[in-house]
Structures are given as C-alpha cells and as structure tokens.
Amino acid sequence: MFDFLFKVWGLAKIYRMRLFLGVLTGVLSGLMPMLLMGTIGFVYSVTFPSAQIQNGPSPVSNLPKFAQDWFNTMRTDLETDARGHPWVIASMVAAIPVIMFLRGLFGFLNVYCLQWVASRSIADLRTRLFRHLLDLSASFYNQTSSGQLMARVVNDTSLLQYLLSTSTAVIVRDPITLISITSYLLLTQFQLTLITVVVLPVCLVPIIIFNKKIRRSSREMQARSADLTQIMAESFTGYRMVKAYNLEDIVTADFRKTALSSVGHYMRIIRASNVTGPLIEFFGSCGIALLVAYVLCKPQPPANFIQLIGSVFFMYAPLKNLNTLQTSLTQGRAATERVFELLATSNSVPEPAQPKALDAANADITFENVSFNYGDKAVLQGVNLTVKSGRLVALVGPSGSGKTTLANLLLRFYDPKEGAICIGGVDIRDVSTRDLRNQIAVVSQEVILFNETIRRNIELGRPGASNEDIIAAARHAYAYDFIMEKPKGFDELIGEKGVMLSGGQRQRLAIARAVLRNAPILVLDEATSALDNESERIVQATLDELMKDRTTLCIAHRLSTIQHADLIVVFDQGRIVETGKHEELIRRGGVYQKLYELSEGGRLGGEAK
C-alpha cells in the first residue's frame, strides 16, 4: 500500500531539509494534544487537590515509577507552595494557551514545509515525465495519442498534487496524535481506554471493503478524463474538418458520452468515502456508550472522567482525517501507477552507453542490407545503398514504397530490424541521437511549425542564430518577400501549426530552417510538393545551391527536379528495383522510364499535397 508513497516521496529527496523540518514539526504538533491532555490533568489536580483524593487512584498510577515520583513530588511541592508564588500561578494559567499556540505554530510549519516540498516535487515529476515522453521513439508516438499523453502529464499529476496537498498535514501529524493520545490514556487509565477503543478494529472493515472499489474507480476516472482530453485535442486541432463536414453534433455526443461515463465512478468514490466516515463515528459513539455503561455499573466514579471524554474528542478529528486520507491515498495510488508506468516505458531507440563521435562532413552514408517493418508489415527489405559524401542521391518510387521510412531510419526515429546504417563507417546506433540529428537538416513532407513568431520558427533550425543569419536564410528560401508583406514582418505570429500561412509559405519557412541549420547532411522529403510551379522553380534553385558540398538524400515527387542527381534509386514495395543516372535509367526502359513517362513535366502520382 505504501510503496507508491515512497516512490512519490523519493521525488522529494532533493528537498531533504524542508522535508525533514516538515516531518519534525508534524511530529511535534501531533504530540501537542497529548501534552495538552496531560497539562489539563495536571492543572486540574493542582487547582482542585481535594478532587483527587476523593476520586481514588492517582491518574499517574500506571506511569513508570520515576515519572510517578517526579509527578508526586512536584504536586506536593505545588500544593504546599503554589498559592504563595505568583510565577507558579502565572505558569499554571499560561500553560494551556502556550501549548495551544505551539500546536498551531507547529501545525502551520508542518503544512507549509510539506506543501512546499510537495508542489516542487510534482513540478519536477511533470518535467521529468515531459522530458521522458520527448525522449521516447517514434514508434511510441504511433501507438499513443497526444491527448492521452497530455492527460497523463497534466491530469494525473494534478490529482497527485491535490492529494499530496490535502494529505501532507494529516499523514505525519494525525497518526502521531492518535498513537500518543491512546498510549497516554492507556498509561493513565488502562481499563477505561481499553473499553473505549475495543470497537476501533471494527471500523477497519468498511475501510478495507471500500478501498478496492475506490482504487478501481479512480483508475477508470483518470482514463475517462484522458479520453476527454483526447477528444478535445483532436476536435480543436481538427476544427476545420469538424466544421466542413458538420461533425459538431457527432463529436459533442462522443464528448458527452465520455463525460458521463466517469460520473458513475466518481459517485462510487463519493459513496465509499462518505459512508466510512459516519460508520466510524457510529462505532466511536458505541465505544462511548460502552464506557458510560461501565461507569454506571461502577459504584465509584473513576478519576478524570472529563479527561477521557476530552481525549476521545481530540481523537475524533484525526480519525476522520485519516479516513479521508486513506480515500485520497487510494486515489493517489491509481494516479501514481499511471504516471510511473509511463515513466517506465523504455525507449525502443536506446542511447548507446558509450557514444562514439560522429563527423558527418566528408563521410559516406551506407545502408547495409536494411530491413524494416511497422508491426508485421514489411516496409523495407534488404536495402543496400551508399550515398557518397557531398553527392546527391534521389529516391523515387510510387507512394507507399518506403522512401520516407528510409529517411526516418537515417534520423534514427526507428532502428532497422536487420542490417545497419553507417555514417563514415560508424553505425548510427553507436552515436548519441543528439549528435546524429545535429548533423542532419531535414525538410519533411509535413511541415511542422509552432505557434510562435516567424523569426522563432526559423531560428529553431539553429537555436541562438543571429538575426542576420535568420534573414539570410529566409532570403535563400525565397521566404523574405512574403514575410515582409506581413504587418509585423519577422515578428508576425503564425498561429497553431502555421494556420495563418499558405501551404507554400509554410514549406518555405521549413526550407529556411534547414538552410539556417547548415548541417553536412541534408534530407529533403518532397520538400517542394506544396509549392506552385513558379515558386517551386525558384526554391528548387535554392535547394540545388544548398545541396552543394552536402551529402543529400532527396525524395522527389517530381522527376524533373532530380535529373541531375548523382544517383537515382528507384523503390518499389520496399525494395530497390533500379539504380543509375537519369540517362542510363531512361535508356534501360524499366520502372523509372515508365514513371518518367507518366509524370513528364507533371507530378508523380499519389502523394502530392
């Protein structure tokens, strides 16, 4: 049950000092009620010495011998002298407020320190989770939706934070209060206390029964709320589709169904946590009834009956809190499991333990007998290919033949199932992915832009680049003119995924980004597919210039753009079917020649966007 708490508090290790202070003040404030009961008893016995004698056995008769002696000497001294010394009277009067004040102070420090630690630990956990997710490979993202991931990072950790913040005070202080009061009572009035607490174990039964239900429901609730996030993420980012196809009602019905489905689970948690409270109260009152019955049967009223009843009251709040706490903990456990499950997912593209250095400039890229599949489907089979340093190799072939996949393997989004990819003789699995990707500039089929300024979007190619470099890159990509037409120029915000730009403009920003990156390896995946003929011709000229002296893998959607390539590789169904220069391939009259005929001057079918 508590293993997960250790996991959570494991996060707090770096805040050791505050954690220690929080726990310490919690223990101290937990001890205060006992001290208060003791003081009340003491003040009472000093103030009304006669009451003590009439009431039979001393309240300390069960304490160890030395404590009894000390207590009795003290009392006798006080009884004889008390009224003569003003300071004794003053301290008797002040004792109770002082203890109350200390209780409040320690209670405050306890909550403050633990909250401080909890909120920072959760922020750390969130960051760790986010970072972990970013480090995971592309195959992980194929299987999980971004809405689900957002829910984990935000909702599950929020729940955890809420639970930690509601339980931090309770978790240290209240058990101490309970244990200390109980042991104090047992020491001073063994029999009576035993009668009162004999019913306590019965309270555990409903708690245990409801525990399991709460945990299951809590897990379900978190899952449903993740579903909600997913529906929202998809509908908001795909709002054009939703509107164009009048899907509002369908999406809303989906949303409503998911929103409603968690209500049942929520009510189960509410039921469970609100039934156990009154049950505990009921059993507690049974305990008191037992006590009253016992006292009535006794000929002599017991010593410090008031103290006992007072103590039961002091025990009441912690008991109730602990009951709420265990509901919270059960919910927290479910959330923690989900979070740590995610943290435990391993990366299918592992970083090498001892990364080798990579120098991609003047290095050949070789694909050696590379095979790959997504799931069961073979996508690449026995691909052997060498891209000589500084040369341009073009990949052509019908849509779905595996060209993009080959580029993804070079970027190590996935690892090949068989074979190896080497740059300058170094297997890319032996290089840190950071180092590898630093040496590659990509312009991909889908342009990824962020809701930032144009300048920032280009700068992402090489964070920290100077303004002049950014402007030069924009000029190179023929983006400068359209940028300057925007009211704020480079400072214009472009909306989510760049919605405020046309497809061609987006692509030119992506090219500017690659220009800025200035990496020795260039991967172009249908980089000009969204451009109109006129700007494509211009941008192509830029790209041709960019390719100079760089090792380039160019996936072409239009064969006319790669006629001058050093090598043309024709893919079909994951295999290389032809290689050669343009003229050779045309002369051969094979697949390439047919593709060329089909696309003469036009686009190669299928994938143009």
Ligand SMILES: Nc1ncnc2c1ncn2[C@@H]1O[C@H](COP(=O)(O)OP(=O)(O)O)[C@@H](O)[C@H]1O
């Ligand atoms: N993430 C993925 N998960 C499963 N299958 C995929 C994935 N990406 C691509 N595929 C499949 O792999 C094949 C090759 O895709 P791709 O490399 O994108 O082709 P190309 O770029 O040549 O058009 C296609 O049949 C496609 O359906």
Ligand SMILES: [Mg+2]
């Ligand atoms: Mg592709």
